[in-house]
Amino acid sequence: MKLWKKLSLITAAAATAAVGLSGAAVIHSSFVYHEKRAAESCMEQLCATANALGVELENSNVESFGETTKYSYTNYLIRKYGAQQYILLQDGEEICNLTEYRLTPSSIKKWQQETGYGVIQTVGNKRLFIVGKALMADLTKGYSLVLVSDISEAYGECKRQAWLLFLALFGCTAVTVPVVFFATEKILKPLGELKDAALDIRNGNLGRRANVRSKDEVGVVADAFNGMAGRMEAQVEELAEVSERRRLLLGSMAHELKTPMTSIIGYSDTLLHVHVREEQRQSALTHIYEEGRRLERLSAKLMSLIGLYENESIVLEKTDMGVLFERVRKLEEGPLAQRDIRLEVSCRMQEINGDSDLLESLLINLIDNAAKASAPGTVVRLLGKNHEIVVQDEGFGMPKEEIARVTEAFYMVDKARSRKAGGCGLGLALCGRIAKLHGAQLIIESEQGKGTIVRVRFED
Amino acid sequence: MRILVVEDDPSISELICMNLEAAGYTPTAVFDGIEAQCLLRSGKADDAALALVDVMLPGRDGFALISDFLKVQIPVIFLTAKADVASKVHGLKAGAEDYIVKPFEVLELLVRIEKVLKRTGRGRTQICIRDVKIHLREHKVTKGGIPVALKPMEYELLVTLARGRNIAFSREELLNRVWGLDYMGETRTVDVHVGQLRRKLDFYDIIRTVPKMGYRLED
Numbered sequence: 001m002k003l004w005k006k007l008s009l010i011t012a013a014a015a016t017a018a019v020g021l022s023g024a025a026v027i028h029s030s031f032v033y034h035e036k037r038a039a040e041s042c043m044e045q046l047c048a049t050a051n052a053l054g055v056e057l058e059n060s061n062v063e064s065f066g067e068t069t070k071y072s073y074t075n076y077l078i079r080k081y082g083a084q085q086y087i088l089l090q091d092g093e094e095i096c097n098l099t100e101y102r103l104t105p106s107s108i109k110k111w112q113q114e115t116g117y118g119v120i121q122t123v124g125n126k127r128l129f130i131v132g133k134a135l136m137a138d139l140t141k142g143y144s145l146v147l148v149s150d151i152s153e154a155y156g157e158c159k160r161q162a163w164l165l166f167l168a169l170f171g172c173t174a175v176t177v178p179v180v181f182f183a184t185e186k187i188l189k190p191l192g193e194l195k196d197a198a199l200d201i202r203n204g205n206l207g208r209r210a211n212v213r214s215k216d217e218v219g220v221v222a223d224a225f226n227g228m229a230g231r232m233e234a235q236v237e238e239l240a241e242v243s244e245r246r247r248l249l250l251g252s253m254a255h256e257l258k259t260p261m262t263s264i265i266g267y268s269d270t271l272l273h274v275h276v277r278e279e280q281r282q283s284a285l286t287h288i289y290e291e292g293r294r295l296e297r298l299s300a301k302l303m304s305l306i307g308l309y310e311n312e313s314i315v316l317e318k319t320d321m322g323v324l325f326e327r328v329r330k331l332e333e334g335p336l337a338q339r340d341i342r343l344e345v346s347c348r349m350q351e352i353n354g355d356s357d358l359l360e361s362l363l364i365n366l367i368d369n370a371a372k373a374s375a376p377g378t379v380v381r382l383l384g385k386n387h388e389i390v391v392q393d394e395g396f397g398m399p400k401e402e403i404a405r406v407t408e409a410f411y412m413v414d415k416a417r418s419r420k421a422g423g424c425g426l427g428l429a430l431c432g433r434i435a436k437l438h439g440a441q442l443i444i445e446s447e448q449g450k451g452t453i454v455r456v457r458f459e460d
Numbered sequence: 461m462r463i464l465v466v467e468d469d470p471s472i473s474e475l476i477c478m479n480l481e482a483a484g485y486t487p488t489a490v491f492d493g494i495e496a497q498c499l500l501r502s503g504k505a506d507d508a509a510l511a512l513v514d515v516m517l518p519g520r521d522g523f524a525l526i527s528d529f530l531k532v533q534i535p536v537i538f539l540t541a542k543a544d545v546a547s548k549v550h551g552l553k554a555g556a557e558d559y560i561v562k563p564f565e566v567l568e569l570l571v572r573i574e575k576v577l578k579r580t581g582r583g584r585t586q587i588c589i590r591d592v593k594i595h596l597r598e599h600k601v602t603k604g605g606i607p608v609a610l611k612p613m614e615y616e617l618l619v620t621l622a623r624g625r626n627i628a629f630s631r632e633e634l635l636n637r638v639w640g641l642d643y644m645g646e647t648r649t650v651d652v653h654v655g656q657l658r659r660k661l662d663f664y665d666i667i668r669t670v671p672k673m674g675y676r677l678e679d
Binding site for chain 1: 469471472474475476478479481482541562563564565566567626627628668673676678
C-alpha cells in the first residue's frame, strides 16, 4: 500500500475513533445523569406518597375494617395517589396492585426496607424503575409501598443522541478522509519526483537531479539525494577518466612491446630456420640480446610507474638536498663522462619535504634525458635554489608543440634517436608522477637546437 | 632482384634484409618516409621489384607513401604492428598488394613476397643453383646445360626448396606444399624424393638435412 494511502487511512481512522469514543462517553454520562435524576425523583415521589398514605391509613384506622372494606379502601387510596403506579404490600403480601407488573415472591423482602430500595428492570420493551419502602407510622407497621415507574423515555433520548452521534461520525469521516487524502498526497508528491530522479539515474542519466523546492523533511532528503548524485557523478567521471588513461597506457604499452618482440621472434626464427653467414648470425644474436635488455628496462620502468600510480600518497620526510645532489653526482658523473658530457652540480637548497629515493630517481631520470639529448663535449647542469630544482642541457631541444605531450607514457619526440639511446618513453611520465606526489610542478622549457630546461618547482 | 625495405627500426630492418638476402633477393634499406619519397621521385628505385613498407614511419607514414609507389609501379606489402581491421582495410584499399602484421614468420613473409611477385608478373623465370638451372616456365631442369629428367613430384619439391633457399622446411611442411594437404602419404615419401634429387643433381652437399627439422637447400 502506498504511503499516502496508509497515512490518510490511519489519520481518518484515528479521527473517527476519537470522535466516536468521546461522543459515546458524553452520551453515556448524560444517560447516567438522566437515569439518576429519574431514580431520585421516583424516590422523592415514593417518600411523599408513602408519608401521605401512612397518615391516611393511620387516620382511617384501617386495621379495624373488614377484609373487603379494607381492600376497597386501599384501592381507593392508591388510585387517589398514583393512578396505576403503586403496589401496596402488607407483611409481604400484595394487598393492592393496580399495575401491570407482578412482583416475584422472592424479591418482596427487598421492598420492605425503611430507607427505600430501587432497581431497574426491562419488561417487554419497557424500562421500569421499581422502588419500594416501608411505611413509617407505627400503626401502619407491616405496610410497604412499591412504585413502578416507566423510565423508557430516558433511553429513547439516549437512542436519539446515539443516532445523532452516528450521523456526526459519518459526516466527520466523509469530510476527513478526502481532506487527508488530498493533503497527504500533496505533501508526499515530492517523493514521487525523488523516485523519478532515482530511476533516471539508475537508467544511466547521471546528470539528473531531483527538483524539490519544499523545505520539509522530504526537501532535506531531496537535497541529500542531489548531493549524493553529484558526488557519484563526479566519481564515475573520475573513474572513466582513470580507466581511459589506463587503456591508453595499456595500448601504447602493447605497441611498445611489439617492436622488441618482432625483433626477438624474427631473429630467433631466422637463426632456427635460415642458413645465414657467420657475421649475420652474430648480429642476429646481438639484436636478440639488446632487444631483451630493452624489454627488461621497459618492464622495470613500468613496474615503478605502476607502483607510483597505486600509491596515492607517500611519506614525506625532511631530505637534505645537498646530500642528495652529491649522491646523484656520484652516480651520474661516470656514465656521462663516458659519452664525453660534463655534469655540473650546484646546490643552494636547504631541506625539502620528500622521499629521498623517489627524488633521486627523479633527478637521475632528468639527467639521463638531458644526456640523451646532448652531443659529446657539452654540459648538463643540475642546479638547486630556493624551492626549485633545474636540470639544463645544451642538446637538441624539441619543438614547442611536443612539450605538452612529453610527460605522456610512451611518448617519444624522436623515436629513432630515443631508442638508440636506450629510451623507452617512460622517463618523463615517471618524473611527472613523482613531482605530482611531492606536490611539485614539472615545468619544461625548450628551444630546438639550443637545449632544454626542466624545472621542478616545489610549493613553499 | 631488388626489394625496398622501408622500416624505421634498425634492428627490424636488418632482420628483414638478412632474410631477403638469404632467400636470394637484393634488399635496400630505407629508414624514414621522406627518404623513401626522395628515392622514389629521383627514379633511383625504379628497378625495385617490390617494397616492404612500415606504416608508422618518421616523416611520412606508409599510407601517405603508397601513391608514390603506385606512380612508379612498385607493388607494396605493408609490414606493420598495426593489427586493427580498420588499418588493414585502409592499407589494402589504398592499393597495397598485401598486409602483414608484426611479429611475422620469416617463411610466411617470403611466401607472400613470392606470391605478390608472381601476381604482378615479376616472378622469376629461372633459378640458378651452381651449375643447375631451373626453367620455371618450361618446367625443365638442366645441369651444366644438359637436361635432367625429374619426375613431377621431384620437380615440385626442388622448386619449393629452391624458392625458399637457405630456409629450413620441415617434412610435414614439404608434404603439404608439394603433395597437398589431402595427401595421405608418410613423411618417408619426402625422404625418398630428396634422396632422388640429391642423386640426380649431385646435390649431396646442397640439400642439407637439418637435425630435428627437415631439409634446407643451401648455396
